[in-house]
Amino acid sequence: MTDERPDESVIGRIFRAESGRSLAAVIGFCGDIDVAEDAVQDAFALALRKWPADGLPPNPGGWITTTARNRAIDRLRREARGRELATDAARLPALDVPKEVDTVPDDRLRLMFTCCHPALATETQVALTLRLLGGLSTHEVARAFLVAEPAMAARVVRAKRKIKAARIPYRVPEAQELPGRLRPVLAVVYLVYNAGLANPGLCAEAIRLARMLAELMPDEPEVTGLLALVLLIEARRAARTGADGSFVPLGEQDRGRWDRELIAEGQALVRQCLRRDQPGPYQVQAAIHAVHADATAAEHTDWPQILALYDRLLALTPTPVVALNRAIAVSEVHGPAAALELVDELDLDHYYAFHATRADLLDRLGRHDDAARAYRHAAALAPTDAERDFLRRGGRSGRRGDPFC
Structure with missing residues (x-):
């Protein structure tokens, strides 16, 4: 154990980042999802009791996995069907050292x-x-x-x-x-x-899984497209938050904070997809983000190209959410009135971005009272405090044409 004495919030963040990995490892060991879920929860409960007093273990994720595996063994020993498995498990090496934990991503892919x-x-x-x-x-x-x-x-x-x-x-x-x-x-x-995006540890894990899939299936264009998409979004993540923790929409972000290495990698993957000429939804979404990444300032964004890409995406994936995002591009090419007509046809009342988009369009049309009501509705549904605060303040303060992402 280290000298660091974590509080409950720190332990919660560690558990959130590690629980999926630990769960995958324990399911791989015992083959029972319910047993594994209970065991991982037991490990978390034990961490909440021990770590504040004893300090963090050198490898918290390994500790959770090992403890959960041991709890699973205890349960299986109490059940007749677990006796043989428990005997075999006793011969397995411990999982609380980095060497063992490094094998866990394969368990997650299997899961x-x-x-x-x-x-x-x-x-x-x-x-x-x-x-x-x-x-x-x-x-x-x-x-x-x-x-x-x-x-x-x-x-x-x-x-x-x-x-x-x-x-x-x-x-x-x-x-x-x-x-x-x-x-x-x-x-x-x-x-x-x-x-x-509300829990950064998951972003890193998703990118890791996307890279693993790209290695496993290098000839699948949609795998390449997905990897390009998450890299291009990740390149902007740091700029989504201001120094005070506030939410910063795309059009108001400091583009100097964008990760140019990730953008270059993502755009190279998009070009690779274009050469294959087998378009799919993830490839088209990646292309849209690549166009945004090309713009050195929000006002330089090539909205006609983005609208053309959304036309293609809507043909491939005719969902209300895609239609909503396309409407944002329509507002930049044909104006807010044309976009609002499209948005009002969508059945997305429980989706905060729908109300945020309506609010912005109404504001731009001078319907400020209607916009204020839509902003309040969006804020009530928003998933993070930063986004709720942003919407309560009336949304973006200056530049238009930035998707709420």
């Missing part, structure tokens, strides 16, 4: 492909993986899908039961099986990254 088995519905695959691998609460997963929390909880429970009943294997599929599971796997990585 991702297990959750994304074709026996499960696509939305269920993504929801379950976000819950287990991303360490998201059921409330956060429900918010990502814009559904009620009880409905999402029931969906996750059913999925875990189906994995157990169908004896779905915990492994990376054979090469011929990979393409069939690719779509939900990519969706999970992207949603984990988006969740990480």
